[in-house]
Amino acid sequence: MILILLGPPGAGKGTQAERLVARSGFRQISTGDMLRAEVARGTPIGREAKAIMDRGELVPDAMIVRLLGDRIAAESGHNVILDGFPRTVPQAEALDGMLSARGLRLAGVIVIEVDDAKLTERIVGRFTCATCGAGYHERFRPTRIPGVCDRCGGTEFIRRADDTAQTVTARLAAYHRQTAPLLPYYRRQGKLYPVDGMADIDAVAAAIDRVIEGLESAAGSPKCDRARLTHPEAGL
Numbered sequence: 437m438i439l440i441l442l443g444p445p446g447a448g449k450g451t452q453a454e455r456l457v458a459r460s461g462f463r464q465i466s467t468g469d470m471l472r473a474e475v476a477r478g479t480p481i482g483r484e485a486k487a488i489m490d491r492g493e494l495v496p497d498a499m500i501v502r503l504l505g506d507r508i509a510a511e512s513g514h515n516v517i518l519d520g521f522p523r524t525v526p527q528a529e530a531l532d533g534m535l536s537a538r539g540l541r542l543a544g545v546i547v548i549e550v551d552d553a554k555l556t557e558r559i560v561g562r563f564t565c566a567t568c569g570a571g572y573h574e575r576f577r578p579t580r581i582p583g584v585c586d587r588c589g590g591t592e593f594i595r596r597a598d599d600t601a602q603t604v605t606a607r608l609a610a611y612h613r614q615t616a617p618l619l620p621y622y623r624r625q626g627k628l629y630p631v632d633g634m635a636d637i638d639a640v641a642a643a644i645d646r647v648i649e650g651l652e653s654a655a656g657s658p659k660c661d662r663a664r665l666t667h668p669e670a671g672l
């Protein structure tokens with residue numbers, strides 16, 4: 437099953453994608469994580485992308501489509517959750533082309549809806565464990581012991597360079613201008629599933645699980661680990 441998680445920056449796409457990976461055997465493809473890895477390695481793509489990302493703008497479609505294409509090919513045969521891709525209509529068209537060339541079909545697009553006013557406070561204050569990548573927030577999801585990762589006990593944390601109040605404004609503007617047109621695009625395909633992202637993390641996760649279960653029964657052949665999905669406590 438191939439799913440897209442769509443929503444503005446700070447909606448919780450990464451958090452929810454992580455949960456799907458842990459609970460239901462999905463592979464997460466995050467184009468933001470892929471670009472940050474290119475930046476960290478100092479590759480030509482990373483050098484070109486860094487300044488654009490720091491301004492809160494979108495990198496060119498051709499660059500991201502090339503990166504994504506290689507990765508989709510590597511993950512073929514797995515349940516995949518796309519987090520942060522597509523972000524423009526040309527990217528969505530390229531994805532449609534890539535999938536149909538491989539005989540694959542997009543199952544659905546889950547949109548996490550959050551009011552703009554909430555997004556800045558959600559983004560500014562985020563941090564991640566440098567060792568295991570677990571995500572936290574100063575106010576909304578602090579570590580149980582201050583300065584110690586709940587998951588791995590690590591004590592080093594990192595903040596994204598673009599999680600600043602100034603950059604968030606530009607990222608939100610990019611979302612409304614370039615990414616929001618994907619909503620009518622996928623609505624026309626009958627693939628859009630909105631969930632209320634203002635609810636707490638567990639409630640959003642439960643809403644996403646219900647969408648996936650509906651998609652599985654509509655497809656008639658469950659491909660992800662349904663036992664673990666319908667009993668979320670299993671495997672946690």
Ligand code: AMP
Nearest residue numbers: 467468489493494495500520521522523
């Ligand atoms: P994210 O981690 O998804 O918030 O992405 C961080 C940044 O990476 C974005 O603000 C963009 O600059 C860039 N980026 C990630 N995914 C894409 C994409 N699909 N298209 C264009 N730029 C992207």
